[in-house]
Amino acid sequence: MTRWENYLLSAEKIVTTYDGSLPLHHFLKPFFKQNPQMGSRDRRWISQLAYAFYRLGHLWKNEMPVKDRLLLGLFLCETQSNDILALLKPEWNELVTLPLPEKLASISLNGQSPTPNDIFPFTASLSEGVDAAAFANAYFVQPRLFIRVRKNKQEAITALLQEAGVTGEWLAEDMLALPNGTNIETLIRNKEWYEIQDASSQQTGQLFAPKPGQRWWDACAASGGKSLLLVDKEPRVQLTVSDVRVSILQNLHERFYTAGIKNYETKALDLTLPVPPQTLDYGSFDGIILDAPCTGSGTWGRSPEHLYFFEEARINTFHNLQKRISENVVPLLKKGGSLIYITCSAFKQENEAVVKHICEHTGLQWRDGGIITGYNIGADTMFAAKLVK
Numbered sequence: 001m002t003r004w005e006n007y008l009l010s011a012e013k014i015v016t017t018y019d020g021s022l023p024l025h026h027f028l029k030p031f032f033k034q035n036p037q038m039g040s041r042d043r044r045w046i047s048q049l050a051y052a053f054y055r056l057g058h059l060w061k062n063e064m065p066v067k068d069r070l071l072l073g074l075f076l077c078e079t080q081s082n083d084i085l086a087l088l089k090p091e092w093n094e095l096v097t098l099p100l101p102e103k104l105a106s107i108s109l110n111g112q113s114p115t116p117n118d119i120f121p122f123t124a125s126l127s128e129g130v131d132a133a134a135f136a137n138a139y140f141v142q143p144r145l146f147i148r149v150r151k152n153k154q155e156a157i158t159a160l161l162q163e164a165g166v167t168g169e170w171l172a173e174d175m176l177a178l179p180n181g182t183n184i185e186t187l188i189r190n191k192e193w194y195e196i197q198d199a200s201s202q203q204t205g206q207l208f209a210p211k212p213g214q215r216w217w218d219a220c221a222a223s224g225g226k227s228l229l230l231v232d233k234e235p236r237v238q239l240t241v242s243d244v245r246v247s248i249l250q251n252l253h254e255r256f257y258t259a260g261i262k263n264y265e266t267k268a269l270d271l272t273l274p275v276p277p278q279t280l281d282y283g284s285f286d287g288i289i290l291d292a293p294c295t296g297s298g299t300w301g302r303s304p305e306h307l308y309f310f311e312e313a314r315i316n317t318f319h320n321l322q323k324r325i326s327e328n329v330v331p332l333l334k335k336g337g338s339l340i341y342i343t344c345s346a347f348k349q350e351n352e353a354v355v356k357h358i359c360e361h362t363g364l365q366w367r368d369g370g371i372i373t374g375y376n377i378g379a380d381t382m383f384a385a386k387l388v389k
Contacts, residue, residue, distance in 0.1 A: 004084045007042065010035075011049035012066050020309030024050065045084070052077045054304040055139045057119040060109050061308070076103055076140045100137055122297075122312060127348040127383060129371040135346065138375035142180045143301045146199045146379060149174045150232060150259070153193040160188055171377065175202055180378075191258045197225055199379035200298070200344075200372040207340050207369050207386040210234035214286035217242070219271060219329050224252040226289050226342070231261055240280065242267040271325045275332060282331050287338045290329055292322045294343040294350050298374070298381035315349050322354045330362045330389070339364060339387040344380055346371075351383035364389050 018027050028050070032043050052073030053066070060069065075085060075092040085093035095106055104114055116136035117123045123132040149157055157176065161168050164187055169177045177199065178184070188194055208230050210216055214237050218227040221241040231239060243249050246268050256264065267279060275282075295318050300307045326341065333339055341358065343350050355366055369385040 004087050007045045008067060008070060010046045011070050014050045015053050015066055020305055023303060024305040049074060054308045057139055057307045058121045059114055059119045063109060100140055125347045127346055127351045127371045130346055130373060135375050138301055139304055144378035145178045145180050145182050146197060147176050147194040148197045148202050149176060149194050151193060157188060171199060175199060192260055195228055199377060200374040200382040203372050204342050204384040205229040207384055208233055210237045210287060212236035215284055216287040217285045218289045220291050221252055222248055224255050226291055228259055239264040242269040244270045271328050274328050280332055283334055285332050285337055286334055288329055288333050289340045290326060291342040292325060294318050294345040296344050298344045298346045315347050319349045322350060323357050326358050333389045335389055337389050342384045344382050346381045355385045358387060
């Protein structure tokens with residue numbers, strides 16, 4: 001048996017035992033630890049096959065044998081000839097350099113060519129403005145790494161890239177796109193110079209418009225990416241951050257320390273319940289950032305296993321959660337203040353439908369924002385809307 005056939009068998013073992021209960025990269029670590037005979041090259045190829053399998057989404061999920069789907073995923077994801085396809089699917093290897101639409105047109109099962117809905121079977125639930133075909137096809141392309149450059153270090157970072165022979169693309173004055181897998185911490189040793197932040201996430205900051213001395217609350221702050229974006233826009237804001245998870249707030253503290261951010265207030269809050277009046281003052285915030293819990297469907301290009309195991313009923317679960325949280329944060333907003341509602345979802349029920357609910361039940365008005373389609377630049381798809389009280 002050849003090395004390539006062994007790779008295929010190992011990848012088949014992974015996808016037939018993996019159940020989606022934890023991220024795939026966490027599952028792979030103990031798998032490879034149990035197989036110490038596999039070198040770095042072996043691990044890389046096997047991982048590549050497994051991820052390619054999940055990048056197919058639901059395409060012929062229950063109709064095609066696992067081995068065939070592994071090879072099909074490799075064919076659609078790769079852009080250069082490779083030894084596995086050359087040995088096991090030479091007819092596909094001859095076509096592997098074709099543009100993705102032509103490769104998709106070259107395959108069929110029982111006489112049926114793939115459609116966007118075969119890959120992403122929830123296209124009817126996508127937000128207005130999302131191109132279903134482009135969104136589905138983006139699963140076959142590895143998303144890029146994006147950084148937001150801080151402290152006007154563009155020239156210094158450009159010099160470091162040139163010295164290391166790394167090709168980057170400036171998409172905005174402070175937004176740099178790099179190949180996925182770039183070891184950014186080795187490349188740029190001073191962590192105050194940049195933040196790793198997806199391009200679409202960076203674009204949400206266009207809605208913030210903070211002013212000196214204003215009170216802003218990042219209500220579901222997680223590790224603080226949106227807060228850092230806010231403070232970099234206006235360092236003199238009075239910032240409050242909260243999250244229900246105390247452990248992730250510790251990550252926020254460490255991230256803020258690295259970035260040199262010191263003046264902020266932290267609260268551990270469960271926003272599925274009304275905020276206790278003694279905890280935060282009602283009607284006191286000029287701006288509230290609500291980066292709401294969501295399906296994360298706009299980010300599944302980075303973790304395609306989530307698409308494979310996703311159950312559509314979860315959209316409504318998050319929809320109800322988002323409505324409940326938004327109703328609990330709006331009372332803390334000043335008259336004339338802004339609520340920035342954000343998700344990393346591509347589903348309209350989590351996006352436009354929740355904004356409509358907020359407007360109808362709180363009197364806020366939708367002033368700006370909407371879907372942010374990142375699939376054409378190798379970024380996430382997100383939603384951000386500015387609502388004014």
